[in-house]
Amino acid sequence: MNRASDVRNPLQRLSALLARLPGIGEKTAMRLGLSLVRADPEYVQALAEAIGSIHAQLRFCSVCCDLCADEVCERCRDPKRDRSTICVISQPQDRMAIDRAGVFHGLYHVLHGVLDPLSGIGPAELRIEELLRRIAAGEVHEAIVATSPNVEGDATALYLAKLLRPLGVRVTRIASGLAVGGELEYADMNTLQRALADRRAL
Amino acid sequence: MNRASDVRNPLQRLSALLARLPGIGEKTAMRLGLSLVRADPEYVQALAEAIGSIHAQLRFCSVCCDLCADEVCERCRDPKRDRSTICVISQPQDRMAIDRAGVFHGLYHVLHGVLDPLSGIGPAELRIEELLRRIAAGEVHEAIVATSPNVEGDATALYLAKLLRPLGVRVTRIASGLAVGGELEYADMNTLQRALADRRAL
Numbered sequence: 434m435n436r437a438s439d440v441r442n443p444l445q446r447l448s449a450l451l452a453r454l455p456g457i458g459e460k461t462a463m464r465l466g467l468s469l470v471r472a473d474p475e476y477v478q479a480l481a482e483a484i485g486s487i488h489a490q491l492r493f494c495s496v497c498c499d500l501c502a503d504e505v506c507e508r509c510r511d512p513k514r515d516r517s518t519i520c521v522i523s524q525p526q527d528r529m530a531i532d533r534a535g536v537f538h539g540l541y542h543v544l545h546g547v548l549d550p551l552s553g554i555g556p557a558e559l560r561i562e563e564l565l566r567r568i569a570a571g572e573v574h575e576a577i578v579a580t581s582p583n584v585e586g587d588a589t590a591l592y593l594a595k596l597l598r599p600l601g602v603r604v605t606r607i608a609s610g611l612a613v614g615g616e617l618e619y620a621d622m623n624t625l626q627r628a629l630a631d632r633r634a635l
Numbered sequence: 636m637n638r639a640s641d642v643r644n645p646l647q648r649l650s651a652l653l654a655r656l657p658g659i660g661e662k663t664a665m666r667l668g669l670s671l672v673r674a675d676p677e678y679v680q681a682l683a684e685a686i687g688s689i690h691a692q693l694r695f696c697s698v699c700c701d702l703c704a705d706e707v708c709e710r711c712r713d714p715k716r717d718r719s720t721i722c723v724i725s726q727p728q729d730r731m732a733i734d735r736a737g738v739f740h741g742l743y744h745v746l747h748g749v750l751d752p753l754s755g756i757g758p759a760e761l762r763i764e765e766l767l768r769r770i771a772a773g774e775v776h777e778a779i780v781a782t783s784p785n786v787e788g789d790a791t792a793l794y795l796a797k798l799l800r801p802l803g804v805r806v807t808r809i810a811s812g813l814a815v816g817g818e819l820e821y822a823d824m825n826t827l828q829r830a831l832a833d834r835r836a837l
């Protein structure tokens with residue numbers, strides 16, 4: 434109703450900007466805006482600074498294409514990491530999830546997406562060229578394709594396997610099946626089909 | 636694991652700051668941080684600017700204590716509003732909700748909280764002094780107490796009624812009962828009790 438007159442209001446303006454973030458609706462945006470009004474000024478300035486400088490401070494690692502502050506990210510610089518294994522992932526969050534699992538000590542390669550022809554994302558939109566260059570350098574023995582086990586992720590994995598195998602590298606795919614700790618009764622049909630098909634000898 | 640080394644990372648720093656907002660967990664914060672990395676630079680700068688300047692730009696209306704950009708808010712300045720009725724609310728969001736309903740044309744008064752002795756919030760922490768001053772000025776005939784119908788909101792309403800009635804002002808309370816469009820079957824016990832007790836003649 435008085436929307437037009439409210440645009441001048443700094444709180445309305447802030448919450449309209451916050452509402453453009455993914456998963457933040459109008460009400461949540463207003464709640465966040467009000468919490469910023471009430472928050473410690475030092476924190477609010479630090480947040481504004483961190484947001485304002487994020488584009489200037491972040492770039493893509495020239496090796497693995499992950500987001501980082503330097504020319505080469507800390508993982509790619511780490512001499513303790515196994516350089517013969519590359520885990521290919523679609524986005525930076527996936528690297529964090531795998532790091533949290535704490536069992537992978539090789540290097541990563543971030544594609545920044547998966548093949549999705551319907552959304553106009555083909556091989557040229559992904560960081561595949563960079564991956565081929567790394568593999569061609571000869572140090573890599575295995576590429577673990579860890580895209581999500583859905584239609585686009587599986588298609589991307591198959592595409593990469595076709596591309597990488599001729600380069601003499603072993604291409605593997607992360608396993609799919611029932612979640613550990615989950616109940617078989619509640620597993621969805623597709624997962625159960627995959628879990629049965631990929632059964633292994635005990 | 637590599638948390639300590641990640642603090643240098645601007646993305647980790649940004650998402651740690653975002654995670655301090657209410658209702659934003661670590662994963663959501665990282666998702667928001669990454670969405671800012673990918674967002675239009677113009678938008679990101681506007682957001683940083685809006686956050687950074689919110690404290691400097693906002694103040695409390697000297698009449699109704701609502702948050703606004705000026706000395707007196709647009710509602711209190713609006714000559715078309717009915718100055719004889721004041722709707723007393725606990726927070727700015729409640730004013731927005733009532734505005735959306737589009738049936739109230741009087742003025743507001745924002746308490747910025749409700750009485751909550753367990754959290755150390757007594758009358759001195761709320762904008763009650765300012766409300767008394769407005770009422771004492773003599774223009775107000777009715778104060779509608781529209782705090783939420785829970786323990787603290789009801790207690791605040793009773794407290795205000797005691798305080799305001801001697802000033803010769805009519806004090807009313809917004810109605811409680813079944814939500815319009817809701818199902819009686821699913822109403823909670825307390826609401827149903829209130830709906831029965833407050834039944835009105837047809």
